[in-house]
Amino acid sequence: MYIGIDLGTSNSAVSCYHRGQVDVVTMEGGDNILPSVIYMDAQGSKLYGQRAFEQMVLAPENVASGFKRLMGTSTELTLGNGHTMTPEQASSDIVRQLLGQVFKAFPDEQVEGCIVTIPAAFNQMQSEATLRATRDAGIQAVGLLQEPIAASMAAIADGELNTGLFLVYDLGGGTFDVALVQSVGGAVNVLDNLGINMLGGRDFDREILHSLVVPWLKQHFTLPDDFLKGADYQRLLRIARLATERAKIALSRSESETVFVSSDEIGTRDLRGEPVYLDVPVTRQQLRQLIEPQVDETIELCRRILAKNGYQASDVDRVLFIGGPTKTPWLAERVADQLGIVADITVDPMVAVSYGAAIYAESREWGDDGTARKSSRESVEIAEYALRYDFPSRTSRDTARLKISCAATQRDALEVQVDCTQGWTSGRQPLDGNTAIRLPVAQQGENHFRISVFAADGRPLTDASKQIVILRTHASAAGIPATQTISAKVVEMDGNIASNTLEPMVDKGTLLPAEGTKSFRAARDVKSGSNDYIALELYQHAENVNDPEQNLSVGAFRISSSDLLPGMAINKGDEIICQWRMNDSGILRVVIDVPAVGQTFDTGHLYADTDGHRNFADHDGEALLTGLLDEANAELKQADTALGKMARSDIRHIGAAIQEQRRAAERANDPEVRRGISERVRALRQDLSQLVNSPEHRATMLHGRHTDLVRAYDREIEGGNMPRDSERFRRMADSALEELKRGDEQALNDAEQILNDMDATVYDLMTERPEVVVSVFRNLSEKGATAVDAERHARLVKEGQEAVQKNDITGLKGINNQMFNNQAQHQVHAATASEIAGLMRG
Structure with missing residues (x-):
């Protein structure tokens, strides 16, 4: 049995591939999704999924949700009563619940491998954290797959998109991805992908909350100016966020809805002692106006990926919608209309990703360090009769080609007949040296055929006859591309003049798994017994942004003087050889060889270092955002002073966006929101860097x-x-x-x-x-x-x-x-x- 898990920001799902079929596993209560929510009481007992979700109104301070957006950070989740969890621990708990349902449904099946999906926009620390969370839940044979690829495989599995070029528009609770995908006969090839790490349905909820619900509260009750950050009003805000989400979902079915919570449920009074309640009317038109700018941002990214790869909208067969927020009625219509591409809403956006992940899991050979694609060709030789049978052992098509080769001496002396266990027969055919027979592969899973060979006089040649099996798969992945360029920080020298830049190690789009060698030279001396060191510092390299400071630091490995053997030294100019391997989950391992000292250093899995130490909670989170915003404003001021009228319009646009993020930071009291702001600010600084370096x-x-x-x-x-x-x-x-x-x-x-x-x-x-x-x-x-x-x-x-x-x-x-x-x-x-x-x- 193979397992596919969609570990989502708002909801999670799991599917299983067994005996040639894929099943979406049903959760307790009959739903096929599990809300990614955890409740913990005063004694430390936990509830999960829908049961935890129902506690959000009664005890919101004891509920954790949205923790996927904090993966890869050191931020802790506070669940009241002094209990805390890390995002990894919370994610591991959700995976454990999903696996529990799997083992209930298939108690006698052994797990061969498990694929967990991640957004294409996930950085390396988030990917590493996802792997650790799954292994902590009890599954060791685990790999990662980008959500758009899994969604593509699910769409192809139903036969609608077997061949063609299409866009996967994946808008989840926390992230947005768009992938340009080509399929030929059910084999998926991702040509390119782009994404926004912190844009999803939860951001839509916050737009409603801050634009409609908060003003309504201020109008109807006497509240402090800073009540959004006040400890006495955090219960109110948590309940308001939940009610807002419910109203948003309801608007996918009706033209209007009310964000309603009674004063008894809220249990909070305003400054005049009046009980606070919520009774805020919201229309579908209001929702559309509020989230349209963010939807248009995703549309612009779709246009960019097409232009970047030289395609017009007319070249794309359809756009496939994945993720809960795409169920908003007008959203798919607007995206399709703006792009001029036919919308495909045939797949279930809530479970398609886990379904495709299970298909992918079965297609892989599982090893200790990642997976490899299963062989799709097979050959059988019959030496006594100089015969050779070539056929696909796996195919996503409904037919397969059997090629039978024989020596010249056997031509016209033998006949062949192929029979299928389902009743089909080719009839007897003479062998002419290179006979090709088209076989029907009618059913998913194993299709059994018998090749029978006959002599010229009609006698069956038992030794030349063979049974073959062709596996009909739902879909296959032609290649898994690296989603980001990973580069090393290097110094450029011109005499005594030094500056930092980035040198690519693994290019975006490289088909995985992949390996290679990258040679550097030491830029300084490191002598045994000193305090000197050199470091391999890696960054997630944004296109055309070569300044390390404008890119996300994803790991470092330091060789210090204490690591050298006694009396040894690395001298400036000595060769530093980095032998790297990135597995199909996108995890990089580097072995550093320093010939001058005869030593080799294994970095292990290099990630989860720098950004993993960032804490977006409480004062640390506020200080972090303040520093990022101050740096962005300083760079903006410098650009405006230097460029003046030459780029004033672009600078004002970026400046307005930075100020919008500062206002958001001032009211932010949630680590998840602060993480999102930090991502947006980094992206704006990259935009500014591209502008000034154009x-x-x-x-x-x-x-x-x-x-x-x-x-x-x-x-x-x-x-x-x-x-x-x-x-x-x-x-x-x-x-x-x-x-x-x-x-x-x-x-x-x-x-x-x-x-x-x-x-x-x-x-x-x-x-x-x-x-x-x-x-x-x-x-x-x-x-x-x-x-x-x-x-x-x-x-x-x-x-x-x-x-x-x-x-x-x-x-x-x-x-x-x-x-x-x-x-x-x-x-x-x-x-x-x-x-x-x-x-x-x-």
């Missing part, structure tokens, strides 16, 4: 940066801070201007590297002033929310405070560097070697 704007931005650096340097001199080598800075400034005047791409690259070195000089000069060193320390001490090691951060803060009291500026500089390196993601400044990548291109 060919038409890059030179202007570099000119502005040059001006700012010269002014900053002059201010330091005017303030009496005398540099050691003023002439060197002036030479660099003149050289940068010369390169900017040349203006070609290589000249701009050279100018940028010179500016990085100027930046380092200014920073070094500024940190000669004790007050700047202290200011840097105070800034870093407030960044506990983004520290990789929270305990180490707290210890360094204490040491830094002692250094400030002792006026030990030299010691404080060292502490600042350690705190800086302990940040999960930080602004790369060319100030010290520790901030520059430890690798350079090979």
Whole structure:
């Protein structure tokens, strides 16, 4: 038996492939979906699914939901009464409930393998967390599959989309994915995918809540201005969110609905002592107006994926809708109309993903490190008669081709007949050297055929006759592509000028599993007994955004001096060989070979490092968002100053979006919402980076940066801070201007590297002033929310405070560097070697 699990943000489902058939497993109560909800009482006893969902009005503080959106972070879920869970533990509990229903339905079946689906937009930490959660639930033979691929396989299984080009529009409770998929005879090939990690039905709920329900509450009751964050009103808000979700779902069946909860159920009073209740009318038209901008954002992504791959809407046969929110009546209609592509709503959007995952699970050979596609061809040789039978052992088509080859001496001397157990026969046919017979593969699962060979005189040749089996599959996957480009941070050197960039290791679209070798060189010395190190730092590389700081850090592996054998050293320029393998679940493993010291380092599974330490709850979550938004505003201001009218419209558009996220952050009191805001802000910073680094704007931005650096340097001199080598800075400034005047791409690259070195000089000069060193320390001490090691951060803060009291500026500089390196993601400044990548291109 093979299992497919759709571990969803709002609802989960499980399907099983056994004996050639796929069944969607029924949950307790008769539904085929399980709400991804957990309730825990004061004693720690738990309820799951629908029973937990029903407790959300009675005891919302004891209910956890939406935790899929927090996978890959260190955020804890609080369930009242002092109980906490991690998102991984909660997800594992849901998987365990799904498996329990599977074993009830199929008590005598052994599990050969289990596939859990993930959004194509999931990052590496989220993928690793999903694998761990499933294994913790008791299944070790587990792999991952992108939801659009699973949905495609489910759609193809019913025969409607056996061959063609189509879009999979997958809008779930928490994420949106769009995939461009080609199918030939039931074999699915994903050409490309795009996604938004934090856009789904739960975001629609919040639009209704903040645009209709909250204003209604303010109009009818006396509430504090900040009641959205007030502890006394969190029960009200949780119940309001649940009622809003119910009303949204009801609007898929009716033109109007009411967000209603009685005052007895809410149990909260306003500032005048009046009992609070909800009785908010909502129409389908209001819902449409509220969520239309987000739906249009998904439509724009669909257009982008078509244009990127050179297709017109007329080339696409249909758009397939997956996910609960697509059941909103006008949504599928709007998407199809705007794209000009026929809508396909034939598959059940709630269970199609688990159904396709079960089909995929059966199609794989299961091993210790991932899976491989099962062989689809088989050959049988009969040496005595010089015969060879070639046929597909697996096919998703309803016919299969049997090719029979024989030696020249046997031609016209033998006859063949193929019979199927279902009654079909080919009749006797002469063998002419390369005989081909089309076999009907009528039923799903095993189809049995007998090949009978006869001599010229009609005698049956028993030794030449064979039984063959052809498995009719529901669908197959031609290849599983890597959904993201994974790149290593490297330093580019031009003389003494250093700057960081990204060097791809695994390209998006690479068919998995895949492996390869990438060579780098050490960018600094690492000697045994010192405090030096080099690190392989990996990033999820956005297209045309090469600055590491603008991309998501997904892991790092450090080789420190303590890892070297006594007396050994890695010298600058030594070769660093990275042998990588990415399995079909998208999990990367790297073995690092350093020939100069004769040592090999196995990184294991590299992910779940940096972003996994981010906590989006409480004060840490607020501080994290404040820092991200401040950085975005600083970059926006710099771009506006440099580009002015040249890009004012684009800058204002991005600026408005950043301010919208700041307003959302101010009212956010939910880790899930903060996670979503952080994703949006990162995407906006990438948009801004692409704008300022576009060919038409890059030179202007570099000119502005040059001006700012010269002014900053002059201010330091005017303030009496005398540099050691003023002439060197002036030479660099003149050289940068010369390169900017040349203006070609290589000249701009050279100018940028010179500016990085100027930046380092200014920073070094500024940190000669004790007050700047202290200011840097105070800034870093407030960044506990983004520290990789929270305990180490707290210890360094204490040491830094002692250094400030002792006026030990030299010691404080060292502490600042350690705190800086302990940040999960930080602004790369060319100030010290520790901030520059430890690798350079090979």
